[in-house]
Amino acid sequence: MTINNRIAALQPEIAGWRQFIHAHPEIRYEEEKTAAFVAERLRSFGVDEVVTGLGKTGVVAVVRGRQAKSGKVIGLRADMDALPIHEATDKPYKSTVDGKMHACGHDGHTAMLLGAAKYLAETRHFDGTAVLVFQPAEEGGAGALAMIHDGLLERFGIQEIYGLHNRPGVPVGHFGIRKGAQLAASDFLEIRVEGLGGHAARPQHTADPVVCGAHIVTALQSIVARNIDPLDSAVVSLTVFKAGDVNNVIPQRALLQGTVRTFKAQVRDEVIARIRRLAVNTGEAFGCKVEVELGDGYPALINHDANVDFAAGVARQFSDHVDADFPPSLGGEDFAYFLERIPGAFMVCGNGDTAKLHHPAYDFNDEAISAGVSYWVKLVETRCVP
Secondary structure, three states, X not given: OOOOHHHHHHHHHHHHHHHHHHHOOOOOOOOHHHHHHHHHHHHHHOOOEEEEEEOOOEEEEEEEOOEOOOOOEEEEEEEOOOEOOOOOOOOOOOOOOXXXXXXXXXXXXXXXXXXXXXXXXXXXXXXXXXXXXXXXXOOOOOHHHHHHHOOHHHHHOOOEEEEEEEEOOOOOOOEEOOOEEEEOEEEEEEEEEEOEOEEOOOHHHOEOHHHHHHHHHHHHHHHHHHHOOOOOOEEEXXXXXXXXXXXXXXXXXXXXXXXXXXXXXXXHHHHHHHHHHHHHHHHHHOOOXXXXXXXXXXXXXXXXXXXXXXXXXXXXXXXXOEEOOOOOEOOOOOOHHHHHHOOEEEEEEEOOOOOOOOOOOXXXXXXXXXXXXXXXXXXXXXXXXO
C-alpha cells in the first residue's frame, strides 16, 4: 500500500482524535459533544463552510478546490454515533460513559473524514467542491434520512456520494465493494402474544403465552428454510423474548422482537406475509391473541455500477488489494437512503484481526487510518478535475 507522506504524517494526530471520540461515546441523536468536536476541528482546518444541526446533530463541511471549472460536487459521508453497549476492553481510551461505546468503528470513520478534511483544506489539489457529511444516528435512527429531509442534497448540490465502513477480518489496506446489492433491507419485527395468566400449578386453566411464543419462534425459523428459494437470501431473527416476572405465575402476555433481512422486494413481501400467517395461526392454536407489527427499517443498499468502477479504481491507485466483487452482507446501512436518490457507492476497508462489529471487545484499528484517509482524498482529487 502506497501512502502519501503528508497523510502518513497526519496519522498520529488523527488517531488522537479517534481515541478522544471513542472515550466519549454518544448514541443516536445525542451526538452534541461529538458534533461540537468535529465542527471545532473543521473550523481550525480553514474549510470554506461549516454547518451544524443538520438532521438534528449532523455536521457538514465544504472544501472548495483551487478552481471550480468542472462544476463537480462530491459528497463523502462518515457516521458519528455509538451503540448502547457496555465496553469490555482495557484500552486507556476506553469509554467513559457506562453502557455506551463505539462498537462499530464510527469513531474511526469520523476521524478519517476529519483527516481528509484537513488534508484537502491544506492542499486543494482538485477542481470542484467536496462536501463532507458527518452523519448522526446510523444505528437505527435513520440519520441519513433526517439529513436528507433537512435538505442536505439540494442545499449543497451534491451530485454523487460515497461511504466507507471498516470490516474486521479483512486485512488493513484491503478494500471491498460490489455492484448492486451490497447490504440488506432491515425490517423491525414485534409480536405481541395475549394469553390468559394464572397459577403455574394449574396450567389447564390458562392460555400460556410463553409456550405459544416459543412455538412462534420455532415456526418462524421454517420460513427461510422452506418458503424462500435457496438461491435467494433472507434472515428472520428473534432477538427479544419477554414474559413474566416470577416462577410460579403463568403471565398474561409475552413480547417477541427481532429483525427481518432481505435483498429483494418480492422476498421481503413473502417473508412478511409468512410471519403474519404463522404467528397469528399459532396463537389461535394455543388460545392466544397475537398481533404482529413489522416496521420498515432501512432499504437495501444498492451501489451504482459506474460509481463502483470509479471507487474501485480510486482504491487501486494506492492499494494492490481491491476486491470489486466483495461478498454481500445481510447487515443494514442507512447510507442506502442516499443511494436511492443520487449515484454513489459504499466501500469496505479492512480493520484487521479485531473483535467483530457490535461486540463489547471491538475497537477500531488505528493502523487503518491512513488507508481510509487516502481513499477519501483520492476520490476527490480523481473525480474533481476539469
